[in-house]
Amino acid sequence: MSIIPSNVVCPRCFSKNLYRFGKDLEGFQKYQCRMCRRQFAPDNPHTGLRQHRLYPVCPRCGKASFLHHDYTYYSNFRCSDKKCNHSFKVPKAVAIPRPSSHLGPETFTLKGMRHPLYIILAALNYYFCGNSTTRKVAYTLYMVHQVRISHVTISRWIKRFAPVFQQISSDFLLSARLCDSDEWHFDETYIKIQGENYYLWIAIDSETRLVLDFHLSKTRNSNAAHILLSSCRNKFGQPSSAVVSDRYDAYLLPAKLFFPEADHIRVESFEDRISNNIIEAFNNQFKAWYRPKRGFNSYDSANRLIATYIFYYNFIRPHSSLNGLAPAQVAGAKYSDKQKNFWLLVA
Ligand SMILES: [Zn+2]
Ligand SMILES: [Zn+2]
Known part of the structure; x- marks a missing residue:
């Protein structure tokens, strides 16, 4: 050593x-x-x-500083002058990993799927739009289409389609012009995976209600906030007016770092009517879908199901607050008839 x-x-x-x-x-x-x-x-x-000083000088008084706390994506320094005692954060020039919403390149094939596509899509629609469980979907398929399919097969289909939807969604989202929009809202909520708490971090555009991105993490800390906010910055730029989050400290530095041109509005969770409508609308619908499942059985499966749920939320499910349109349609998405038929075959 x-x-x-x-x-x-x-x-x-x-x-x-x-x-x-x-x-x-x-x-x-x-x-x-x-x-x-x-x-x-x-x-x-x-x-x-040759470094005369190990660390940057205090921006307030110019004296030396010491490392107070070291974090993955930033360092927290403190002025060594006891009277000044200024604490400041400096971002590190390190690469921030992509959020869990990025599923990576995967080849998709219908090979080995012994059932017709319309049955498979029917199952997906019942599952994601009908807030159903795989067992209930199996039952509905039998009642409506007279086909017997096990809930295990259905759950396999649902996970297998995740990369297809991700491709469709990232192709479209990259061409969308979301910087015109005023505010992006960030929030974190917890879910259970094998009985343990995990955090689902989401970013929503206030005007279109489009879920811009998500990240699923084991810990609730600033690393996860860095990952989500840096991904939104890379994909969509900056909102024209503000980023909105709860009062949780984890958002402070990444909001300033990645969205320097926008204001950072911090609101009390569930108290501020103005901003939390948007997050609450998503959370309520998400919970209605999530609750009957009583948690997920693995990180990968949770991540894929959430990715596909968000695809349905953005592209397929009509929103009453958007006059019956899906968020992606409000954001200017033009679905071709072929695509529509593929997605909406049975909706
Ligand atoms: Zn100082
Ligand atoms: Zn280094």
């Missing part, structure tokens, strides 16, 4: 998570940062990287 001297930190992201990386041309010890991959030789006077 090589020991890294305690006064060596990454000049870019202030991480101490380093390893030795050989010597540079002049024979000085080099290090590489495990967080941001930056290579540097702190003792080489010629590379200009």
Whole structure:
């Protein structure tokens, strides 16, 4: 085990998570940062990287600071002057992973599906629009279509279609112009997976009610907020007026970092009528769908089901507050007849 001297930190992201990386041309010890991959030789006077101070100076009084708390995506420094005692956060130049809504490239084939497509789509519609369980869907298919299909097969179909819907939805969402819209709302709510709490983070556009993105995480902390907000920024830019969240601290830094041109409005959960209508409308519908299932049996299955649920929410289910249109239609989506037939065969 090589020991890294305690006064060596990454000049870019202030991480101490380093390893030795050989010597540079002049024979000085080099290090590489495990967080941001930056290579540097702190003792080489010629590379200009000799750090007089390990950490940035206090923006209020100009004195030295120390690392108060280290987080995955930012560092929290505190002024070493006791009277000033200013605390400030500096984002790290590290890559933020994609949210769980990104399912990755997958090939989809109808091969091995022994039932006609209209039966499969009927099952999906009962499940996602009718707030049904797979057992109830199996029963409905038997009553309405006289086909006997086990609830296990139905649950397999539902998960298998997730990447198809994701493709349709990301193709459309990338072409949508959502920066014209005023406000984006962020919220987190918990769900159960194998009896344990997980957090579903969502972003909703106030004008169209479109769910912009989601992320499913084990922990409720600022990492998850960073992941969701950075993904929205990358995909859609910034809202023209504001980002709205509850008073939870996790949103503070990512809101400032990714949406510098928008105001950050923090509201008391469930008390502010103005903003939480939008989130509440989603949460109520989501819970009506989620509750009969009494939790999910794996992270992957929860993630896929939620991805497809959100597709139905955005593209298929008519919203009474939108005059019977789906959010994607309000956002200007033009579905071709062929697509419509495919999605809405039995709706
Ligand atoms: Zn680094
Ligand atoms: Zn200070």
